[in-house]
Amino acid sequence: MARFVQLHLLTNYPPANLNRDDTGRPKTALMGDALRLRVSSQSEKRAWRNSDVFKSQLGSSAAGQRSEDVVKWEIAPHVNLGTRTKEAGVRIYEALVAGAIKEKDAREWARLVAGRFGALEKAEDDKPLQDLKIKQLCHVSPEEKSAIDALVKKCIERRSAPTDKELDLLRHPHRAVDIAMFGRMLADSPSYGVEAAVQVAHAITVHKTTVEDDYFSAVDDLNRDDKGAAHIGERGYGAGLFYQYVCIDRTLLQENLGEDTDLTKKSLAALIHAITKVSPIGMQNSHASRAHASFVLAEKGDQQPRSLVQAFLKPIKPRDGEDMHELAVSAIDKRCGNFDKVYGACADARYRVNVEEGEGSLAELVAFVQE
DSSP, X not given: OOSEEXXXXXXXXXXXXXXXXXXXXXXXXXXXXXXXXXXXXXXHHHHHXXXXXXXXXXXXXXXXXXXXXXXXXXXXXXXXXXXXXXOHHHHHXXXXXXXXXXXXXXXXXXXXXXXXXXOBOOOXXXXXXXXXXXXXXXXXXXXXXXXXXXXXXXXXXXXXXXXXXXXXXXXOOSSOHHHHHHOBOOTXXXXXXXXXXXXXXXXXXXXXXXXXXXXXXXXXXXXXSOOXXXXXXXXXXXXXXEXXXXXXXXXXXXXXXXXXXXXXXXXXXXXXXXXXXXXXXXTHHHHOOOOOOSEEEEEEESSOOOOXXXXXXXXXXXXXXXXXHHHHHHHHHHHHHHHHHHHSOSOSEEEEEEGGGTBOOHHHHHHHHHO
């Protein structure tokens, strides 16, 4: 099995605000002395792993399979997905109290359990459960959720605190696909950290862009006398053709998943479906800016990975009659060919999907990445 799979994607988004900065405007980046729209890798990864597309490819959820759970982790838990949270201690406390454990004991026991996953917040008078929260987001694996559930249930049944041995809750996760792909860091227990097998670059437009302002107003339906607006405001938006680069270390992914070949294949299929079909969720209700990738170049081999983003260091600027998508594809092909000429073949095999030309298929792309 070739170690690396590299994906180069082009996706066109209409006017949208897919990923906002601290002022609420679309994120940008200056590259090649030209302003580009940008979507952060964090935004992309969250959209992918939380999507129904991703979950459906991994099979059934945990509903009905873990009916004895006492800790309510999420609305629809999945046997192959972890939970990113700071509130593990809060949920454990709530489960203990629901099991008729005294509040004082429940708080103490919850702090003992949650403290194994990271340092806890300090107590605040106006936030009664603040001291049960972990300071930093912790990605809890399915194995660890099961261990916590079992321990909480045991404490409730015997009406006593967890022992030091029982508090050994951290696990090397082998079922959590999202952790295997995107990694996790446990500052207080680094040996239980996981190196990410999937690297995701920030997506940027292949051309120069600008953030525009959308002036909008809303009318009060019940105010018959007021002819003006009940609310006015402004929001930023932008549109463009984005280049996205993703590098998958298949060897590391399979290692992170406990050498489970079948789960690794399912994980790769889920990731390809999500990358090509799932859009960032930012302001979708306002813009309906959902899009599928219009071009994918997949490369497979053991050679050192490299992005093709340099193809767009000089922003694409179509002239009369030229097509932005065609120019972008040509730029990718040229850059890829030049790398091969200078460094030797940078991949053992390649596969292309080009929606504009009706070339390739998603099913064949998934098979190429899995083989």
